[in-house]
Each structure stands twice: as structure tokens, then as C-alpha cells.
Amino acid sequence: MTSQPLINADRLWSRLMALAEIGATPAGGVNRQALSDGEIAAWRRVIGWAGEAGLTPSTDAAGNLFLTLAGRDRGVPPLLLGSHLDSQPTGGKFDGAAGVMAALEAVVSLAGQDEKPARDVIVVAWMNEEGSRFAPGMMGSEAFTGERDMDAIRAARDADGVSVGEALDRVHQALPDVPHRPLGFTTSAYLELHIEQGPLLEAAACTIGIVTGIQGKKTFQVVVEGSEGHAGTLAQSERRDALAAFARMASALHAEIGTIDTDIKFTIGRVAVVPYAPSVVPSRVSFSIDLRHPDNAVLDAAGVRIATLCKANASPCAVTVTPLVDAPSNAFDARLRADIGKAAREQGHSAMTMLSAAGHDARHLAKVCPAAMIFIPCRDGASHVEHEWAEPDHVAAGASVLAQVLRELAFAPAIEG
Numbered sequence: 001m002t003s004q005p006l007i008n009a010d011r012l013w014s015r016l017m018a019l020a021e022i023g024a025t026p027a028g029g030v031n032r033q034a035l036s037d038g039e040i041a042a043w044r045r046v047i048g049w050a051g052e053a054g055l056t057p058s059t060d061a062a063g064n065l066f067l068t069l070a071g072r073d074r075g076v077p078p079l080l081l082g083s084h085l086d087s088q089p090t091g092g093k094f095d096g097a098a099g100v101m102a103a104l105e106a107v108v109s110l111a112g113q114d115e116k117p118a119r120d121v122i123v124v125a126w127m128n129e130e131g132s133r134f135a136p137g138m139m140g141s142e143a144f145t146g147e148r149d150m151d152a153i154r155a156a157r158d159a160d161g162v163s164v165g166e167a168l169d170r171v172h173q174a175l176p177d178v179p180h181r182p183l184g185f186t187t188s189a190y191l192e193l194h195i196e197q198g199p200l201l202e203a204a205a206c207t208i209g210i211v212t213g214i215q216g217k218k219t220f221q222v223v224v225e226g227s228e229g230h231a232g233t234l235a236q237s238e239r240r241d242a243l244a245a246f247a248r249m250a251s252a253l254h255a256e257i258g259t260i261d262t263d264i265k266f267t268i269g270r271v272a273v274v275p276y277a278p279s280v281v282p283s284r285v286s287f288s289i290d291l292r293h294p295d296n297a298v299l300d301a302a303g304v305r306i307a308t309l310c311k312a313n314a315s316p317c318a319v320t321v322t323p324l325v326d327a328p329s330n331a332f333d334a335r336l337r338a339d340i341g342k343a344a345r346e347q348g349h350s351a352m353t354m355l356s357a358a359g360h361d362a363r364h365l366a367k368v369c370p371a372a373m374i375f376i377p378c379r380d381g382a383s384h385v386e387h388e389w390a391e392p393d394h395v396a397a398g399a400s401v402l403a404q405v406l407r408e409l410a411f412a413p414a415i416e417g
Helices: 009-020 037-052 097-111 139-144 150-155 164-174 242-259 296-312 334-346 392-410
Strands: 056-059 065-069 079-084 121-126 189-195 208-214 216-225 265-267 271-274 284-293 318-327 351-356 371-376
Touching: 009 037, 009 097, 009 392, 037 056, 037 065, 037 097, 037 121, 037 164, 065 097, 079 097, 079 392, 097 121, 097 189, 097 392, 121 139, 139 150, 150 164, 189 392, 208 334, 208 392, 216 242, 216 296, 242 265, 242 271, 242 284, 242 296, 284 296, 296 318, 334 351, 334 371, 334 392, 351 371, 371 392
Parallel strands: 079 121, 079 189, 189 371, 208 351
Antiparallel strands: 056 065, 065 121, 208 371, 216 284, 216 318, 265 284, 271 284
């Protein structure tokens, strides 16, 4: 069991709670959406804490924030660790933020050592992981890994018509002293701590989750086009009611896709009706679909059926189904997973292996470098809610395991995946 503390648990918790004040909601949660004033304020606070330990900030064209502790050999690929600072509109204090603050604490503690790490160590806060303001999510990590084109990212708009490009430019203008670096760079490894966002660790009374991989995910935007009409004068037989067509689609999709097996996760999470008036037949409905499954073959087959079912239930309206995200299930690096398990054992923490049901930026980093995730419990498995909660001891334990794995990698002369 490790006797020397690898982190300052009190500093980590106080900074995490201070960060939660930015975008705090009356019900105790956080509303700090991507590229908002709240995220600008969060950047300033995190950059200030990092600067106290000698870390230098930088950003890129995708609005990712990097905080670098310089190593002895700046020419070798750096280590990267972090998560995201943006939240859902009614999100909690820990989703994303715990991962960034644990990474910062691990690196700040490392910076306090007499010896420099062998390579640069970089804390990262990815842009728009949540996808709540701008869809789809994980824009920053996808741009970093070359999976999504920056022109397409900059063109996406929020519900108020503000484009990602406009919001990105505004963030960079607000922080003119943060230097820019090229988009994407070779990385030796990536580590991410996160609350589980599920109930398994808590149910097992287990402190550390060693994440084996992330289940696959597909998302779609569906638009149903009909015609407006007077609710009191237009006969039912003459209507092209977009909402009625949506209701048929939703029923068919839930009946078939939502019952494939016990592992399927099918969600219609956002519906917009036009003109949204009580006495007008709706002319347009747009809605989102979120589809997840750990088996890529099942996921792909279900994804194909979505467009078929929508078209079969559209008449007399028209329907367009646009795929947004296609992220297959992935597996994390075996060596890093073993390192996490070893650190947990040596520190006396209970640990278990588990698949992530939620998506994370680590999914995309795993395609370009060895990557792994550490989960810690959250109360009742609740996340994306204002009462989301993680115990201070669990946050500290996860950060300490992260710090131990980081130190072993940071001082290694070479890293092999």
C-alpha cells in the first residue's frame, strides 16, 4: 500500500467546488455549456491555478485548452490527461470537471517534485464534449484526432442560431494571451478520470472502475415535413400533420428498436414542433435519436432500421434522416488498464473492470494512442442532473490512482502501447 500521498486531496476538492460556482444553478447543479461565458470564466480560473505551479496554457483551432508541464525532452510525444469543462443545461458538479481537476491536481503534484518528467505532461479540457449547446458532442477531441472537419464543426449552430465558429472566435478573443498551437499532435498516451454515470460501482461498494472500453453509439437528426392548417377547419383526411407522423415513427421505433435486447439503449431526447401553436396543424417536427449498444453488429443493424421505420411511417409527410455520430464500441489499452489496477491495489482501493455505457472523449483518443479511463462512483448512478454527487474520498482515490499511473509513465524513458 502506498504511504506517501500522491496528491493534495483538500486542494483538489476545494478547487472542484470553486469551479462548480461558475454556472451554478439554484438547485445545486451546474449550467456551463460549451463556449459560453461560463466556460470562458472556467478557463480563466483553471489557467490561474495551473500557472501557480508553472504550467503554461495553450489552445487550438477547435477550442481545446491545454496546460503543459515541461519535461526534460520536449521533442518526444507528451502524455495527455483530462476531460471536459462544459456541462448539460441542468448538469452536475462532477461530470467532466472532476476529470479535469483530478488531472490538474496530479500534474501540479508532479510539478512539485525535484525531478522533471522525461516528457511533457499536458492537462486537457476538450471542447463541447456534452453536445448540449452544439450537436454533435465531442467536437474538440474529434477535431484533435482528425475525425471531424473544422469547417463542419464551425458551421454547426445552437438553438439561438449562434455558430460554433462565432462562439470559438469569441472565446479566443476573450483570452488573447493564451497562445495557439497546431490542431492535433502525436501523443504517447491518454488518461481520463470520470464519474461512472451509472450504479455499478456504488452497488458493488467499489471505489475504482477500470474501464475496458465504451459501448458503441449512433445519433441521428430526423426532420418531418408536412403542411400547416387551421385546427378547426381542416379535415383530418386532408391533413399533412407532421406531429402525427412523428408519433407514428416514435411508436414504431420504440416498439422495434427499443426492444431488440436488454443491452439496447434507444432515446428520443429532443423534439421541436413548428409552428408550435395550439390551433395550428404542425408543419414540421425535428427530433433527435440516440442509439447505443456494446455489440457493433447489433448497433449497425439497428441503425439501418431507423431510416426504414421513419420512412414507412411518414406518409403523407416527407422525412429526412441525417446520421450525425457513428462511434463503434472500442477497447482501451491493456497495459494502461493493468497499470490502473496495480495502482488501485497498491493504494488499498477496491477495483473492478467494467464497460462504459456513456460516451467520452477517450473513445476518440484511443484511435490514435494508448488510452484508458478510471471511473469513480456517483450517488445512485445519477448524472446529467443537478443532484449529481461524488464523495470527496472517491474523488481523491481516483485522482491518486491517476497520479500514480501518470508518474510511472512520465518518468519512463519510453512508452509502449
